[in-house]
Amino acid sequence: MSERLAVHENHTVIYEIVIEEDFKNLKSELNKLNVSKRKLCIVTETTVGAIYAEEIKKILEECAKEVFVFTFEAGEKNKNLYTIKDLYTFLIENHFDRKDMLVALGGGVTGDMTGYCAATYLRGIDFIQIPTTLLAQVDSSVGGKTGVDFDGYKNMVGAFYQPKLVYIATNTLKTLTKREFLSGMGEVIKYGIIKDKKFFYYLQKQADNIKNYEKQALSYIIKVSCDTKRKVVENDFKEQGERALLNFGHTLGHAIEKYLYTDMLHGECVSVGMVGAAFLSWRKGYLSEYDRNEIIDLLKLYELPVSENRICIENVLAATGSDKKMEGGKIKFIVTDEIGHSFVDQSVSLSEMKAALYDIAENQTKI
Amino acid sequence: MSERLAVHENHTVIYEIVIEEDFKNLKSELNKLNVSKRKLCIVTETTVGAIYAEEIKKILEECAKEVFVFTFEAGEKNKNLYTIKDLYTFLIENHFDRKDMLVALGGGVTGDMTGYCAATYLRGIDFIQIPTTLLAQVDSSVGGKTGVDFDGYKNMVGAFYQPKLVYIATNTLKTLTKREFLSGMGEVIKYGIIKDKKFFYYLQKQADNIKNYEKQALSYIIKVSCDTKRKVVENDFKEQGERALLNFGHTLGHAIEKYLYTDMLHGECVSVGMVGAAFLSWRKGYLSEYDRNEIIDLLKLYELPVSENRICIENVLAATGSDKKMEGGKIKFIVTDEIGHSFVDQSVSLSEMKAALYDIAENQTKI
Numbered sequence: 001m002s003e004r005l006a007v008h009e010n011h012t013v014i015y016e017i018v019i020e021e022d023f024k025n026l027k028s029e030l031n032k033l034n035v036s037k038r039k040l041c042i043v044t045e046t047t048v049g050a051i052y053a054e055e056i057k058k059i060l061e062e063c064a065k066e067v068f069v070f071t072f073e074a075g076e077k078n079k080n081l082y083t084i085k086d087l088y089t090f091l092i093e094n095h096f097d098r099k100d101m102l103v104a105l106g107g108g109v110t111g112d113m114t115g116y117c118a119a120t121y122l123r124g125i126d127f128i129q130i131p132t133t134l135l136a137q138v139d140s141s142v143g144g145k146t147g148v149d150f151d152g153y154k155n156m157v158g159a160f161y162q163p164k165l166v167y168i169a170t171n172t173l174k175t176l177t178k179r180e181f182l183s184g185m186g187e188v189i190k191y192g193i194i195k196d197k198k199f200f201y202y203l204q205k206q207a208d209n210i211k212n213y214e215k216q217a218l219s220y221i222i223k224v225s226c227d228t229k230r231k232v233v234e235n236d237f238k239e240q241g242e243r244a245l246l247n248f249g250h251t252l253g254h255a256i257e258k259y260l261y262t263d264m265l266h267g268e269c270v271s272v273g274m275v276g277a278a279f280l281s282w283r284k285g286y287l288s289e290y291d292r293n294e295i296i297d298l299l300k301l302y303e304l305p306v307s308e309n310r311i312c313i314e315n316v317l318a319a320t321g322s323d324k325k326m327e328g329g330k331i332k333f334i335v336t337d338e339i340g341h342s343f344v345d346q347s348v349s350l351s352e353m354k355a356a357l358y359d360i361a362e363n364q365t366k367i
Numbered sequence: 368m369s370e371r372l373a374v375h376e377n378h379t380v381i382y383e384i385v386i387e388e389d390f391k392n393l394k395s396e397l398n399k400l401n402v403s404k405r406k407l408c409i410v411t412e413t414t415v416g417a418i419y420a421e422e423i424k425k426i427l428e429e430c431a432k433e434v435f436v437f438t439f440e441a442g443e444k445n446k447n448l449y450t451i452k453d454l455y456t457f458l459i460e461n462h463f464d465r466k467d468m469l470v471a472l473g474g475g476v477t478g479d480m481t482g483y484c485a486a487t488y489l490r491g492i493d494f495i496q497i498p499t500t501l502l503a504q505v506d507s508s509v510g511g512k513t514g515v516d517f518d519g520y521k522n523m524v525g526a527f528y529q530p531k532l533v534y535i536a537t538n539t540l541k542t543l544t545k546r547e548f549l550s551g552m553g554e555v556i557k558y559g560i561i562k563d564k565k566f567f568y569y570l571q572k573q574a575d576n577i578k579n580y581e582k583q584a585l586s587y588i589i590k591v592s593c594d595t596k597r598k599v600v601e602n603d604f605k606e607q608g609e610r611a612l613l614n615f616g617h618t619l620g621h622a623i624e625k626y627l628y629t630d631m632l633h634g635e636c637v638s639v640g641m642v643g644a645a646f647l648s649w650r651k652g653y654l655s656e657y658d659r660n661e662i663i664d665l666l667k668l669y670e671l672p673v674s675e676n677r678i679c680i681e682n683v684l685a686a687t688g689s690d691k692k693m694e695g696g697k698i699k700f701i702v703t704d705e706i707g708h709s710f711v712d713q714s715v716s717l718s719e720m721k722a723a724l725y726d727i728a729e730n731q732t733k734i
Contacts, residue, residue, distance in 0.1 A: 123512065
């Protein structure tokens with residue numbers, strides 16, 4: 001059940017996303033990248049590294065010149081320039097040059113940091129991604145966003161930089177906690193809402209299979225998610241237009257995450273944010289109440305939160321205002337007028353956002 | 368005597384280099400970039416800032432939404448991630464977003480750092496360059512190389528990132544020391560040697576005018592230098608092939624600079640490195656003794672060093688070996704077989720390089 005997708009830039013294939021059940025075909029994919037004379041450095045964190053680093057290192061050693069492993073302490077709090085500096089130093093000490101390559105092994109934090117290091121070490125060296133969380137597989141596999149947090153600001157420092165290969169083994173999802181897996185489903189559901197009605201209802205019908213890690217279903221939802229993101233990103237590499245749609249649920253979601261990141265996972269915040277965005281879409285007369293309820297029900301089906309009363313409305317509102325999506329003072333809010341279709345709305349006012357936050361905080365149960 | 372050059376990527380104009388005598392036309396150039404709703408941050412260092420920051424700030428304020436000045440302490444020793452972090456913090460504190468822009472005002476250090484900050488702040492914001500040294504005008508204006516030193520290694524951390532405009536005012540050259548100006552001539556002469564025989568002899572004939580800052584001559588040599596670099600870079604944006612020619616004189620020059628950077632300027636090291644490269648080109652039978660002497664004589668005419676006996680041959684040799692131009696173990700040495708033509712030679716051995724260093728250190732006077 002191997003699946004593959006080609007990602008393009010200016011109509012040229014720049015890399016492939018390979019979706020497999022396990023790591024059996026990693027070696028043959030690597031050989032296509034002519035790694036025999038190159039040094040590779042696996043970049044991973046303590047949790048994922050403990051499970052997969054040895055296995056991956058063995059596979060890499062069968063095809064590369066030399067393989068190193070750089071492990072940092074797991075956690076978003078280490079996604080910063082200090083870890084990047086440690087990695088630069090590690091690469092210098094091991095004489096990595098422009099022809100060598102990094103291998104990101106882990107979730108979004110690992111992928112973002114490895115990509116950023118690859119983008120900036122010697123003005124750019126190659127890297128590949130082996131994402132091991134659902135969130136990383138369906139989100140950071142495509143789009144070339146790399147970066148680190150700075151001074152408490154998420155992804156303040158970064159670059160657009162593309163990998164040479166993304167290799168996804170769906171088996172790795174079984175080593176996630178159930179909660180982490182379901183958090184990733186938040187982003188998967190997002191793709192259905194913003195672009196693909198058929199997919200939305202597939203997720204509704206196949207919920208049991210997906211939640212039981214049925215391999216064909218997993219492979220399919222990852223493929224569709226990556227493909228949807230691919231199409232959006234290919235039309236808008238530098239995030240000037242259509243790519244904004246991917247922020248559906250993220251304007252409020254990020255703001256909530258800023259305050260509740262110790263208690264909530266990213267996909268959970270996005271879930272709550274999507275409930276808010278659905279409320280706003282309904283309130284502004286774009287979305288039917290029926291579709292709004294369908295969205296909420298699907299999130300519930302995947303055990304994702306659809307309300308959150310621990311937030312201070314004023315704080316969260318202020319956080320959306322300082323969000324990077326504010327451009328020239330106007331917020332680009334993503335709304336939906338029908339499941340499977342979304343658009344940018346620059347007419348959303350602060351008071352409407354406030355109403356959405358009240359909905360999230362209090363009124364949710366009324367639906 | 369305004370001159371302008373368009374720099375292309377994939378056959379599309381990405382920015383222009385405007386060469387003027389002074390800053391009179393800066394405002395109209397900025398207006399073309401739609402800066403009226405954007406914040407600008409002038410990035411400069413203590414020496415250049417003291418001379419030009421106020422003048423430039425005034426001009427910018429006439430067209431931009433708001434103008435800030437970030438000043439760091441002059442000197443290559445501050446070209447590091449600490450200064451970059453200070454600049455990130457300054458931008459965050461002043462609420463710079465993706466639509467805002469940086470203005471590099473100064474020499475190569477300022478340009479490299481400002482470009483690197485622009486490349487990585489919020490995954491990339493616009494920047495323009497106002498280079499005030501001859502070296503920065505003829506070298507870093509073209510090519511998109513940005514970066515900082517790390518852990519004692521030059522430009523170890525960086526990115527390829529293009530400005531939106533390069534505005535050169537030749538008047539600024541008069542505020543350089545004569546030695547700094549002549550150091551820049553090292554790179555100018557390099558363009559003649561590697562690509563343009565006619566230009567080489569122009570530099571020979573016009574030496575007096577150039578050394579007296581005659582404005583038409585200055586404007587012309589900057590234009591030809593930028594244009595030569597432009598053509599090379601456009602053929603090879605990511606430094607895979609032809610761009611290596613720009614390293615003529617730099618393999619040995621950088622290695623010498625590593626040890627003598629406190630005493631010698633970059634262009635002076637390159638001058639000595641070019642003498643070594645000319646020796647090697649002659650020794651390998653590519654270059655005539657006549658042309659070799661022509662090269663040495665032109666460097667002398669611009670009061671540039673053509674020998675250097677303070678170097679430890681073994682140290683410098685080791686430094687060339689660890690140079691980034693080593694790829695897969697083979698050094699890509701740039702040689703010339705005739706003034707105006709150069710090529711990559713991968714057959715240069717360590718003992719031949721050693722001979723070149725002996726020539727630089729001892730035998731130079733024999734010619």
